Amino acid sequence: MQRNKPVAIWGKATAGENVTVTFGKQTKQTVADANGKWMVHLNAMPASATPASMTIASSNTITLNNILVGEVWLCSGQSNMEFSMAKSSKFANAVRSQGMDSAATANERNKNIRLFLVRRDLTKPDGANVNKGWNETEITYLKDFSAPGYYFARKLYEELNVPIGMIASSVSGSAIDPWLDGTIVKDTIKHTYAMNEKQPGKFFNGMIEPLAPYTLQGFLWYQGETNCFSKETTEYTYKFKHLINSWRKHWNNSNASFYFVQIAPHSYSKGKGLNEQTLPEFREAQSKALDLPNTGMIITTDLVDKIDDIHPTYKWEIGRRLALLALAKTYGKNIAYAGPTYKRMSIKGNKIELAFDHAEGLQSGDGQPLTWFTIAGADGKFVPADAVIKGNKIIVSSSTLTAPVHVRFAWHEAAQPNLYNKAGLPAVPFRTDRPNQSTAKK
Known part of the structure; x- marks a missing residue:
């Protein structure tokens, strides 16, 4: 509890x-x-x-x-949140090499971390009967549990030293639409945007609403790939904000923490009607939910081995980064929790100077020149740019431009840039030509 x-x-x-x-x-x-x-x-x-x-x-x-008393969180989304510990290479390799009951997996047995896996059969009228309730962390139950959710819980336990309860409720391949409160969909969204599911509220009704108002601290969300394939931008922002607000309303907690994962690099351009900018534009739509209070987002541009794989395996790092957000923003720990985040730009002659939040110790993660910066003049044609760290700022330029106007960073589906801060957290993709961005000429 x-x-x-x-x-x-x-x-x-x-x-x-x-x-x-x-x-x-x-x-x-x-x-x-x-x-x-x-x-x-x-x-x-x-x-x-x-x-x-x-x-x-x-x-x-x-x-x-x-029964224990500690911290309770709910994690939800599609396949990358559902991604089980059995699929996690770190966990699976230990089990395969040492055996299910070996000392190698002993650290994954913890009576103070409790797991509740919501079965998707809850969408059926008698679905509640399939749930077995809370389980202590051990191999039998852990193997089917959300890897991001578990690694989040483990990091919280390490830092807070209190019992952690984790509820996981996700469905592979799901759009955001069926996770929305059906009433909100009917009243405010359906008339504005086309829904991806014929049954809006389908998973909310069976897998989220029955959990409320179980008292908890906050929510974790890892979803978006399905809506990105549908080339949603403003539509997704609208739906996402409604999801956050409605879930908080059902839990009678308008301030409940809500932290989410910006989706990873992937070759979306292979889809019909999509291009290399479909993903960064969708990520931008995700980030607009940060306008709501007590929200946070982690970046995953560096957690992919193959951009054709929509299920990156580094779920332990995703869980850890989500935990850093919670430790800093929910629990008030004085720790770094975000990578360099674009704040403003200044045009200085033939160069553009970029300022960032969370910019302590800007560095190239691999020691090579900074990558995935592009720059454009008034014609809006972006070309590769040279980017140099100067203190806690980045100076961007191109020998082909004498009057630069805008910069983009990691604005491509395949971008895996090397800009980090000293905490080892990757920079947030951005474009300065986004409406309402802060610019200054000098």
């Missing part, structure tokens, strides 16, 4: 039946409503590593054992 917040406990009983919930020194009572629904809220509690029991008493008594 989530620490430091009132914890919702709910269920069903006979209409008008008295219900008593006891946990530790707390006792809460309520009466089931006309539909038999009831809910109580336990007072906020500190983290506890010692398991405890809860009793729920009415005409019958239910006892729930082995």
Whole structure:
């Protein structure tokens, strides 16, 4: 259960039946409503590593054992979030080489990290019966669990030293559309943008809504490839913001943390009607959700071996980077959590000077000249540029341009640039010719 917040406990009983919930020194009572629904809220509690029991008493008594109090997160999305630990090369190699019960995988057994995997059969009327509830971290349950979600939980546990509960609810190949609240889709989106699914709200109704209002700290989201193939930009931003707002609303927490993954390099141009800029334009649409409070985004431009593989295997690093976001922004740790992020530009003669946030210790990750910078004049034709680090700024120029106007960075589906900060976090792709970008001439 989530620490430091009132914890919702709910269920069903006979209409008008008295219900008593006891946990530790707390006792809460309520009466089931006309539909038999009831809910109580336990007072906020500190983290506890010692398991405890809860009793729920009415005409019958239910006892729930082995309960911990700590941090709870929900991760969702499509196949890259669903990507299981069994598919993770780090985990799978250890299991193959040492055996399922070897010491090599002992660090993946942790009674203080709990996993809840939402089965997609929840979309069926009786789907709730397929779930087995929470499980302690061990090979049997871990192998099917979200690798990004687990590695996120493991990093949090290492840094916070409190129990971590991770809920995973994802569906491979899904667009964002079926994860949207169906009511919101009907009222505000369907009339504006075409939906990718004939059943908007399909996965939300079966795999997200039943989880609310289970008290938690925040959400992780790794999805977008399917909508990118549909060449969505503004449409995706609109849907994504609605998803964030509606999920927060269902959890009665307008400030719940929401952190997401910018999708990785991939050869989208092989798709019909797509080109090398389809991906960076979609990433830009993802980033516009950062206008909402308590959001954050990690970059994955350096986590791909082959751009034809839409499922990069470096999920441990994705989980770690998401955890850095949470540790800094949710838990207030004074750590680096983002790579160089474009802030503003200044035109200085035949060069452009770029300023960044999170720019401490700008460096080339491989020691080679900076890559994937392009520059354009008033005609808007971008050409390869020379980019040089000067303190915490980048100076960009081209011998073919005397009057530069704009710069683009990593604005190509295959871009795997080498610009990092001293924390080893990659720079965020950007273009200065995006509307409302900050420019100055000097």
